[in-house]
Amino acid sequence: xxxxxxxxxxxxxxxxxxxxxxxxxxxxxxxxxxxxxxxxxxxxxxxxxxxxxxxxxxxxxxxxxxxxxxxxxxxxxxxxxxxxxxxxxxxxxxxxxxxxxxxxxxxxxxxxxxxxxxxxxxxxxxxxxxxxxxxxxxxxxxxxxxxxxxxxxxxxxxxxxxxxxxxxxxxxxxxxxxxxxxxxxxxxxxxxxxxxxxxxxxxxxxxxxxxxxxxxxxxxxxxxxxxxxxxxxxxxxxxxxxxxxxxxxxxxxxxxxxxxxxxxxxxxxxxxxxxxxxxxxxxxxxxxxxxxxxxxxxxxxxxxxxxxxxxxxxxxxxxxxxxxxxxxxxxxxxxxxxxxxxxxxxxxxxxxxxxxxxxxxxxxxxxxxxxxxxxxxxxxxxxxxxxxxxxxxxxxxxxxxxxxxxxxxxxxxxx
Numbered sequence: 001x002x003x004x005x006x007x008x009x010x011x012x013x014x015x016x017x018x019x020x021x022x023x024x025x026x027x028x029x030x031x032x033x034x035x036x037x038x039x040x041x042x043x044x045x046x047x048x049x050x051x052x053x054x055x056x057x058x059x060x061x062x063x064x065x066x067x068x069x070x071x072x073x074x075x076x077x078x079x080x081x082x083x084x085x086x087x088x089x090x091x092x093x094x095x096x097x098x099x100x101x102x103x104x105x106x107x108x109x110x111x112x113x114x115x116x117x118x119x120x121x122x123x124x125x126x127x128x129x130x131x132x133x134x135x136x137x138x139x140x141x142x143x144x145x146x147x148x149x150x151x152x153x154x155x156x157x158x159x160x161x162x163x164x165x166x167x168x169x170x171x172x173x174x175x176x177x178x179x180x181x182x183x184x185x186x187x188x189x190x191x192x193x194x195x196x197x198x199x200x201x202x203x204x205x206x207x208x209x210x211x212x213x214x215x216x217x218x219x220x221x222x223x224x225x226x227x228x229x230x231x232x233x234x235x236x237x238x239x240x241x242x243x244x245x246x247x248x249x250x251x252x253x254x255x256x257x258x259x260x261x262x263x264x265x266x267x268x269x270x271x272x273x274x275x276x277x278x279x280x281x282x283x284x285x286x287x288x289x290x291x292x293x294x295x296x297x298x299x300x301x302x303x304x305x306x307x308x309x310x311x312x313x314x315x316x317x318x319x320x321x322x323x324x325x326x327x328x329x330x331x332x333x334x335x336x337x338x339x340x341x342x343x344x345x346x347x348x349x350x351x352x353x354x355x356x357x358x359x360x361x362x363x364x365x366x367x368x369x370x371x372x373x374x375x376x377x378x379x380x381x382x383x384x385x386x387x388x389x390x391x392x393x394x395x396x397x398x399x400x401x402x403x404x405x406x407x408x409x410x411x412x413x414x415x
Contacts, residue, residue: 004181007173008191011113011138014170019110019136023087025165026134030083033130033161034076040157041072047153048122055146060313061120063249065147075126082130082380088402089136103409108402110136112193115185116383117207119199120146125154127381129172135401140192142175142185144199186211196396198384201311201337218384218396221251221339222311223369226328226354228345229260233267235366236344241274243342243368249313251385252340252372256308256318258328264291264321272297280315283307287321309335325350329357336360338387340369361387361394 021029037044048067055062067075088108095105114137118124125141132139143151151174159169175181186195189212197207201220208215225243227236243254259267268291275282276297283303284292292300301307307318308331322328332341342364343354351365362372362385372395374382379397386392392400 010170012191014168034079037076050149065120105407119144122150222337225342226258230346231344245278283318288319340372
């Protein structure tokens with residue numbers, strides 16, 4: 001294949017059909033897709049194992065790549081959740097009649113062709129397809145080579161479901177993984193309406209730098225938890241452990257702990273006791289390094305500058321001692337990726353200051369950053385967590401896969 005032009009033309013051509021489907025029909029398609037995922041668990045696991053066998057066991061992406069029975073059932077459940085969400089298209093946003101008799105209406109409509117570039121995350125394949133079908137969009141998926149066999153079986157199941165309902169299989173399309181086609185996708189503004197990169201910061205930066213198609217960024221998360229001097233220290237230790245170890249390879253996992261110097265000597269042993277159970281490796285600034293060394297914490301390194309602002313995606317984190325909330329806010333402003341940031345604190349004034357001043361898609365008081373998720377927020381599946389400010393911010397889900405259209409009706413008016 002010399003180029004993917006025809007594939008993109010086919011995708012663009014499928015927009016009229018998916019856009020014209022009723023909400024009920026789209027719901028039926030998704031319910032059948034969920035059923036087919038459950039019926040094909042065994043073959044999905046077989047194909048997924050081919051990808052897993054090619055990946056190094058120490059690669060932090062391996063956990064994201066894994067699809068076992070439990071995760072496939074969760075995917076099917078997520079598709080069903082999307083199916084019953086309210087259709088976001090064809091909603092009347094506003095309408096009025098002007099003095100000259102013109103009737104003007106603004107309504108929500110599908111975006112068109114949604115291109116998604118992502119890495120070893122086969123769940124994205126199903127989530128994006130379900131969200132796009134429900135919102136009347138076509139999607140073109142460019143997954144990473146690490147997950148190619150898994151993505152192929154998943155898209156095959158999706159396309160078979162579409163065909164079963166007499167629909168164009170190009171409503172959901174998997175593009176070839178050859179890197180030479182990426183540039184063509186990024187510059188295909190004639191056929192693709194929006195691009196969404198989901199993955200590492202380097203992937204997002206590459207797409208943003210080279211795309212002619214409008215881009216919504218999602219994925220990279222450098223998440224901080226600040227333990228303020230008034231914090232309940234037992235709660236703080238539990239929150240940090242949850243944010244770091246429950247699923248360290250995801251974007252809402254904790255990367256950096258900031259600790260008020262007035263409580264550091266009391267808090268670090270409490271935190272270390274919990275992190276030690278999961279063998280979390282800590283990159284510590286000078287003060288926290290000495291405190292951790294004093295209690296013989298087994299996995300410590302002296303932090304370098306690059307260890308702050310680093311998305312670890314593994315059982316590693318950095319720790320820094322700060323002199324009060326001003327220094328904590330300054331550190332977060334410098335190193336945050338504007339994804340999810342948390343404070344553990346019992347001072348109402350400082351909590352409100354943190355929530356108001358931190359510039360991030362999601363800010364937390366006395367809770368784990370691991371809650372930043374479309375499903376948890378009641379939005380169903382998500383395409384990713386948007387860290388920018390235009391069109392969508394935070395969990396980028398069904399409600400944001402639309403744009404607006406103005407409809408004007410007259411009876412001969414001229415200007």
